[in-house]
Amino acid sequence: MKDGPDIARLAALIGDPARANMLSALMTGSALTAGELAAEAGVTPQTASAHLVRLQQGGLLALRKQGRHRYFALKNEEVARVLEGLMGLAARSGHLRSRPGPRNLALRRARVCYNHLAGEMGTALYEALIGGGHVLVTDRTPVLSEAGKSLMRGFGIDVDALSRGRAPLCRECLDWSERRSHLSGSLGRAVFQKIRDLGWATSDQATRIVTFSTSGDRAFGDFVARAAGT
Template identity: 65%
Template sequence: MKEGPDIARIAALIGDPARANMLVALMSGKALTATELAAEAGITAQTASAHLARLLESGFLSTRKQGRHKYFSLASAEVAGVLEALMGLAAGAGHLRSRTGPRDQALRRARICYNHLAGDMGVQMFDSLVSNQYLASGEGQLRLTETGRTFMAGLGLDIDALAAGRPALCRECLDWSERRSHLAGSLGRALFARFVELDWASVEKATRIVTFTPSGARQFQAMFGG
């Protein structure tokens, strides 16, 4: 009998089209009800309930109740990272579910990946942070440098508080459209939340597209454009 992690079981759970659609819908970072997820998957509420039970049992999802409603969300950033990597493999192999168009271009330019910025602008930000030596890698670990701490403090981020929590402060996430890294971890989450707080950007929850205001785009380019 073979030993080790059972990736075939995990792949089978994700590989069902209805479950895959529900998981991708939750990549927006927003918690959704079973009814909303059933609509995303194009299945009945009863069928969705069975799929959600399997995903919960396997540790893909977490739930919380508010009033009469039960909400589902991805269990962790690690689950989101796996889904984003699979999207990259699918895109690289030409397995796309629809024709490209303006909305696809917008999704590739900037989108939310669970709770951090992805797409061309996410990769641009990551490359800028590395080239300015705010981020450094070594021994397979991504870390924030002292100059990076000063830079983030200037944006109003409390790095000590972020580093004390979960998940890791800095983590690379493979971008499915760019096939290059963008920034995940608690720092990636906090940076995007700060952009929203500053009214630089907003998220279209139905598609995960991130739209920058003209002023926000200028501020972003001034900070990460070179």
């Protein structure tokens, strides 16, 4: 056997339909119980438990305990980025689980990708930040500029506190539907949380669809325009 990363083992973990459904359900960024994940996968609780053990051992899931309850979540944002990339590859290759329809269009417009905004609206914001000089990208590594820090502070985000955290401030995530990048990292998470705190949008845990109100859509458009410097 050749030395190096064992992608076959990882692919086998993700490739099982039940486990793939569990991982997709966790792309909302929320932690779910074994029972909830069993329902998502369409398997018995006993079968779900066996799948969850394998996903944990494979480094894809993290177990969180709260009192007597046990919750499962994606191990980290890196796992989410891999899953988002696989979703894009599946979509581009024509491997779709259902025919496109209104729900598909809503997912493409705006959705949750682990803990940040994805879809048309997510990529529009990221490209505006780059175009306006608020995010500088070198060798695919995004860095928030001084102008970007000022913009985010004006949006009510404590950039200094985020910078002191362990997670990278800015990362880009390849969007499966747009085939372009959207903003992730701790800043992407904070921006999406602020959008929800302001009441601009709500997210559906079951579908990952993000729905903007009429006023929220308009306010988001204004913020994108400021980011772009227009």
